[in-house]
Amino acid sequence: MQTEKKQSSNSVGRPRSISRQKIIDAALCLGGDKITMKQVADELGVGIATLYKYVANKDELQQLVVGQLLANLSLPKRRGRHRREYIRDFYQSLCQAMIRQPKVISQLMEGGFGVETSQKLKSDFTQEILNSGMSSEMAAQIYVAVCQASIGAAVTELELEAQRQRRRKISNNDSSNQIIAKNTGNFLIDALLEKIDSSIELYV
Numbered sequence: 006m007q008t009e010k011k012q013s014s015n016s017v018g019r020p021r022s023i024s025r026q027k028i029i030d031a032a033l034c035l036g037g038d039k040i041t042m043k044q045v046a047d048e049l050g051v052g053i054a055t056l057y058k059y060v061a062n063k064d065e066l067q068q069l070v071v072g073q074l075l076a077n078l079s080l081p082k083r084r085g086r087h088r089r090e091y092i093r094d095f096y097q098s099l100c101q102a103m104i105r106q107p108k109v110i111s112q113l114m115e116g117g118f119g120v121e122t123s124q125k126l127k128s129d130f131t132q133e134i135l136n137s138g139m140s141s142e143m144a145a146q147i148y149v150a151v152c153q154a155s156i157g158a159a160v161t162e163l164e165l166e167a168q169r170q171r172r173r174k175i176s177n178n179d180s181s182n183q184i185i186a187k188n189t190g191n192f193l194i195d196a197l198l199e200k201i202d203s204s205i206e207l208y209v
Contacts, residue, residue: 025059032070072122088137096194103159154197
């Protein structure tokens with residue numbers, strides 16, 4: 006009886022007409038990663054069969070979610086700051102997006118979140134770098150390097166988080182892992198910035 010009441014109360018007021026965007030939004034509300042089509046259907050108050058009219062399968066849904074996540078990503082603006090500060094902020098924003106939604110990592114590497122989103126992400130970054138006086142070729146190279154560094158740092162943090170979960174009872178291991186993750190991320194971006202500065206000096 007309680008289950009029937011709960012299902013009835015959950016369905017009251019929920020719109021039966023849905024769209025592709027509503028499905029994506031529902032998946033994002035549920036966390037985006039490691040969700041099922043049934044969970045999304047329940048969130049929208051519709052049957053699973055209805056979802057398949059808009060989304061082919063779970064893989065496509067995850068791809069759409071990642072694309073939306075990146076499209077919504079609040080990327081920093083240079084606003085007259087030194088390019089080093091802007092590159093570091095961009096790196097951190099991208100890295101955090103990957104940690105929040107690990108699927109971003111594989112799809113960024115494969116370009117699987119759509120041409121439009123990929124181009125916008127690259128265009129927004131390179132335009133800010135161009136505004137600092139660098140060439141388009143150098144800006145494109147920096148974009149690739151920053152993405153690679155972000156992937157490396159995010160993967161390291163995710164691996165360490167998995168270790169922390171396995172060793173949750175050992176507080177000393179947890180705190181030391183956090184320090185390692187932070188230092189690894191700093192090392193990657195610091196090394197990249199030094200390399201960028203060295204490359205710029207060659208062209209001066």
